[in-house]
Amino acid sequence: MKLYKKIKESSILFSVLVMATTLVSCDKDYLDVGVYGTPEVASFYKTPTDAEQGLTAAYSPMREMYGRENFLASTSCSLLFGDIGTDDLLKGGARSNDGPQLFDKETYSLTTSNTAVEAIWKVNYKGILYANLVLNKVPDIVFTDANRKKEILAEAHFLRAYYYYYMVYTFGGVPLIDKVLEQGEYDTPRATKEATYAFIENDLKAAILDLPSRFTKPTTFLGHADKGAALGLMMRVSLYQNKMDQVKTYGEQLFLMPYVLADFSTIFRQEGEWNSGSIFEINMSSNANFLGTHMPNMMTPRSKGGIGFGQIQPSLRNEFEPNDPRFAASFYNVAGGYGTEWYNKKYSWAPYSNYSKPTTGGNGNSANNIRVIRLSDAYLMYAEAIYKNDPGTAVIYVNKVRKRARGTQPITVVPDLPALLSGDALRDAIYHERRVELAGEGLRFQDLIRTGRAKTILGPLGFIENKNEIMPIPISQVQLSKNILTQNNY
Structure with a gap:
């Protein structure tokens, strides 16, 4: 894991920390914090403020996978790379x-x-490193607020689980790293897929x-x-492992919380951010360079100033029942251009949504939050x-979704x-x-894999x-590991 070593040896820049703080702020404004110098890991993680930073x-690599600053990562994310090649998405472009x-x-x-595959590996292991730094260093910090320390x-346990979840469904079993590695520990062999999932589950239980x-x-x-x-x-x-008893158990715990399905037409609009049916989102901001998401620019037609990737396949459009209001809320058509000429409205800017076209940081710096998990x-x-x-109960839960989709339309x-x-x-x-x-939310490919279709x-x-x-597995990582990392069937 030489890549892990390279990231560890680089300093943690305060500018990176402050840039990412907008992602955990409701109004996405900057925090008024002076930024001076370049702290090293050895002199950092001493105070509760250090722990928060x-x-x-x-959190920053989570945003980077969909963000403006890393073009290769944003083309590699689940919303594009994940479902391109399925019956839902055409690559598109010019x-x-x-x-x-x-x-x-x-x-x-x-x-x-493949550069997209390599970006997935690099960005997620960066996230794992940063989560491990928190988990390894913060326990020794003295807090006056013990609850906030917990x-x-x-x-950090959630974040490490999230990054490993991204890795295991992309690559299968991967090297499991639960600490900040020292000299001589970098070349870590792959764990099995089962061991990787067990590691993720343990982190999520702690979270x-x-x-x-x-x-x-x-x-x-x-x-x-x-x-x-x-x-x-x-x-x-649990679903990706076909552990249906666990899906049921954790679902019943989730449903005790006061989530409520929101009007579908508003979910992917600005007023829909963190709506009553939103379980987790990645916050984005367009008020400074590199804090926004690249997704609307990636998915917007070239004739409208975008790149035109991730176009909607006819098979997906034909899956919708007649008059389903979700069709118009999910897609839009722009004639003239390569591909299907149908685009993902869920990640769009005006006039196809009420998110403004970016004016800071270029076209790829949009404010659209990434909706990760919905009710x-x-x-x-x-x-x-x-x-x-x-x-009988399964039908009830499907009908909750269908009734909300129908809205005020007739029951037919x-x-x-x-x-x-x-x-x-x-x-x-x-x-x-x-x-x-x-x-268009990046789940189709994995749904087909796990269900055997x-x-x-x-x-x-x-x-x-x-x-x-x-x-x-990226060949660069196999070479860096001196062939300790075994290759998949490629």
Whole structure:
């Protein structure tokens, strides 16, 4: 793990810490903090203020994966790279070879030198390092507020789990690092996929135990991981392992909290940030260079000043039932240009949403928060977990989502599922609901992998079973490890 060594040896810049503080602020304004000098790790992590700044740094790679400052990372994120090559997203762009790292994903011709794959590895291990610094250093800091110290450590556990979750579904088992490595410890072999998931679950259990609920905190807390975020991520981690009993258990804990489904038409608008059905978001700000998200620029048509990636496939558009209001809230059409000419409205700027086109930091510095986990996703995960043993309750939870989708329209629009629906018909209805409710949110590829449908649905697109479920380990990392890291089937 020479990459881990390189990051450790670099200083933690105060400018990075202050830049990231906007991500955990409700109004996204700067904190009035003087910034001088370049502290080293050895002289840092001495005070509660250091602990807060170190924690903020640990959030920064989460934002970087969708952010303005790292173009390769933002093309590698789940919203684009994750679902390109599925029946949901076409790569798009200006031509077939625009964005070669994405073209490789779309055509299932990934190589070990793909730059998007390497960005995923680097950015997430940077996040793991920063989380480990908090977990290793903060216990020795004296706090007057012991409860806040527990919360900081719990947030760091959540962050480390989040980064490893991103790694395990991308690469399978990866090196597990739970401390700041010293000389001679850098070349760490891969753990198994099962061990990696167990590590993630242990971190999330620690986070769930000590995290507060955002509903008990002031609005300035928004952007921090809370108990609901940890429960929601544990549901998803359990779902990806087909541990349906765990999905049920953690879902029932989550549903005790006062989340409520919000009007779908507002969820991805400015007023929808941290709405009543939002479980976790990544805060973005466009009031300074590199603090915003690159996603709207990536997904906006080239004729409208964007890049035109991640266009909506006909198969996804055809999945929607007639008059489903979510269709118009999810997609928009701009004629003239390469690809399908249909785009993701969930991450857009004016006139397709009420997020303003950026005026600071370039087109890729938008203020749109990244919606990571939503209540409707949790409801559908829960329904999938219980549909075999408790189909009646599963139908109730799917119908919660459908009723909210219908809104004030007649009951014939997105009608309720029949109360007695069960078996494969209910399972398929849940799959359908996930696809239309979560369209363009980066979950389709993993849903097809975990449910065993990838070969049938993605095979005609080039998907190869027992290979393309995960990505190649970057060749640069294999070489840095002196071949201690074993390669996937590439």
